[in-house]
Amino acid sequence: MDNHTIKTVFKEYIHPLDAKVIQKMIDYAQIDKYVKKLDVLTFVNTFIYAQLKGLDNLKRISDTIKRKKTVQRLVGIESISKSQLSRKNREIPPEIFQTILHHLIQKLHQILGPKMADKALGALHLIDSSTISMCLSQYEWADFRDTKSGVKMHTSIIFCDGISYPNKLILTPARPADETQLDALIVPDKNVLHVFDRGYFNFTKFATYCANGIRFVTRIKTNTLVHIIEELAVDPSSPITRHAVVKIGKMKHPVQLVETVDSEGNEIRIICNDAKVNAREISDLYRNRWQIELFFKWVKQHLVIKKWYGKSENAVYNQLYIAMITFCLTLLMKVKLGYRGTLLEMLNWIRDDWTKPMAMFISEVFKEPDRSSSGRRRPEHERIFEETLAQYEIGDVFHLDDLLYDPII
Secondary structure (H helix, E strand, O other), X not given: OOHHHHOEXXXXXXXXXXHHHHHHHHHHHOOOOOOOOOOHHHXXXXXXXXXXXXXOOHHHHHHHHHHOHHHHHHHOOOOOOHHHHHHHHHHOOHHHHHHHHHHHHHHHHHHHHHHHHOOOXXXXXXXXXXXEEEEOOOOHHHEOOOOEEEEEEEEEEEEXXXXXXXXXXXXXXXXOOHHHHHHHHOOOOOOEEEEEOHHHOOHHHHHXXXXXXXXXXXXXXXXXXXXXXXXXXXXXXXXXXXXXXXEEOOOOOOEEEEEEEOOOOOEEEEEEOOOOOOHHHHHHHHHOOHHHHHHHHHHHHHOOOOOOOOOOXXXXXXXXXXXXXXXXXXXXXXXXXXXXXXXXXXXXXXXXHOOOEHHHHHHHHOOOOOOOOOOOOOOHHHHHHHHHHHHHHOOOOHHHHXXXXXXXX
16 A cells, blocks of 8 residues: 555654654663653654644643644643643753754755755855844843843755755854854855855954865955955946955955945945855855845744743753754655745645645645636727727728628627
8 A cells, every 4th residue: 555545744744753763862862761651752743743733832732632632643642731741841952852953954965965066156055143032030041131031043054946944053042142153053065155144253263264165255344454455347237336356354365355235225345265256146145145034034933933832941942943843844845745835835734734644635735726717808898999999090990881890799
């Protein structure tokens, strides 16, 4: 019998997690040594389901399991209390979910990597961070400012052919500056081109990257000291206002400087340490940095990370990692099926049909429209009137005196 006939959408959805691999990791760490009911695999399935269905608190998760037989079969338990969920969320070390996320990212690399190999500029890695604010009185371990707390998602994403997916994710309290995590997000691969903004500006790091052949594109600050080595020609029809070879600050390695303007007319100064990339490409590469902002926006809007399941550091980090695991699983399903719609549409299909057999799900996702519409058709009498009027205006009116002429036909 075809596996698609008996396997449900959710089972296929979580299949890339590789339960056997996760179980070996759990056994090695002895996390479930004395656990009788809520083991880590059950916890993972439960909270991925919660992410899919938008269950934003532990009470809703507990009540849903208690009421719905389909969910009970999914997670393998008939009931679980809010306090048990909370305790497990605090106890599991975030490194477990960090490893699971890394495993899924490697699967995405294997599937999407060949597409990037054809790119002339190599893989494009976009680096940035996003802060999620929290209440200071309840999350003192993540103090950010005098009045609030927060956590930062230091992230590098790979962008290729309109697809974005995480390459690395580092979670910290919001207080440390972005540049403290830059080295950890950089990939020591000469085929990778890194793009990041002014928050990561650091002369020492830039000099090291140049010496090690690590390519990057970034925006410099307005007060950056620039030493001109050579002015280069600029195409007057392009948005580039200046192109030069320069040295910045005390750096010994020359870089390309490109000046252009944004959509609001503000000047932007961009540098690139790859001499093979032309000025227009440098400008376009930096504009692609906006894709990581869209990535953060998507995650915050469509996954459960605005309301927290717990107040401890472990609980918060576990929730963020599971949210990113859900993102990767959704993208893997979309790529596997060859679905050409948006990632949100794929997520909604899975949310609505998670209990259906895969065969039925595939037939519904790729079902042709029952009827086709040609749109609002223009009334025939309007066309006849306009043609008659055009004939009249050019003097072609003799046929109007013909008694056999019927304008309705």
